[in-house]
Amino acid sequence: MARITLEELNELDDEDLDEDEEPMDEEEQNRLFSHWEAIASTHQVTLPREMAGPVVQMTRHNQTRETVPYATLSQHEKCEEIAYEERLYPSGKWACTTRGDPKYEQSISMGFMKLMRYICKENSLRRHLGMTVPVVNEIHLNKEGTELLQEVITGYYLPEEFQLNPPLPMDPEIQVIERAPLQVITRVFYGNTTEETILREIHLLWELLGSADNVLHEIYMVATYENPGVPNRRNEIWFIRRAN
Incomplete structure (x- = not known):
């Protein structure tokens, strides 16, 4: 190295x-x-x-982090603890980059490094934009639901200050897009995010839900709230409700 x-x-x-x-x-x-x-x-x-x-x-700037806005629609308990909840995220502007490295961990690391440079002055304003959480990784599964496909989209929500007029990225591989409102079913888990842990968390949440016809089966999101160096860091698996 x-x-x-x-x-x-x-x-x-x-x-x-x-x-x-x-x-x-x-x-x-x-x-x-x-x-x-x-x-x-x-x-x-x-x-x-x-x-x-x-x-x-x-x-x-680690202590100053803006939370991506959302509304809690419902919470579901098991053994007197919240097992999962449903949220609505409003439309908003996200800076996104797509990677297809051999391993999931490589894709999210390389994708976030690109976004870090955008956040830290490689933008049209030449200024630090500020961090928001969570960073969201969109993943795709094969039809059998047994493994992740290589393409991973890593997204950073623009702070409220820049939602109306987002700074342009200097990196052509970063795109600023407007995501439509997103309704998700989310469950918290802790630790590293690897293909193995993600597939396990998807399986666990499906067990809790049972069948759900209006939930996507091949696209999921993994939300991370802390950098990879934080021990036992907080993550969430997001199931996406189909748009009406």
Whole structure:
């Protein structure tokens, strides 16, 4: 795995600093990049050199995250705990990129790195846009429902400030689209998101639901609320209701 030098990290970080931000010291820069590099390696992905600036920016703004708006339609309990709930997400603008890497973990990692660069100033405004959660990965299953297809669409909801006039991406592989209102059945799970865990969570939610004719069977969404370095991070599996 190629490593970035301290000099290169300093140069990239200085370019991405806002005027009112104090530079991060060298030891912290090295520690931070090594941490993200190690996380990327667990997904069989090499963290490229151009990610140094976005890594610093995302870390600086980690405490300020806007939640994607939604309305809770219903909650369903099992053993006195919420087993799943139904939500309605309004229409909104999302920045999306599509990957088809050999493994799901590689696709979501490479897709999110592209979106990180868009969020961290590789946009027409040349400014940090701010993070929203969750990041949503749209996945497709084969007809038998036994394995994921390679194509994964990773989506970042534009903060409310930019919904009416979204900044344009510099990367041609990122598209800003308007998604129609989305009604989903969602269940929380924790830990890493791999093809194995996703298929297991889909199976578990189908067991809870039983049959549901107005739910899509070959397209699902995986929502993530924390970065991959967070132990036991929160995720959700989303089943999509058919549009009326």
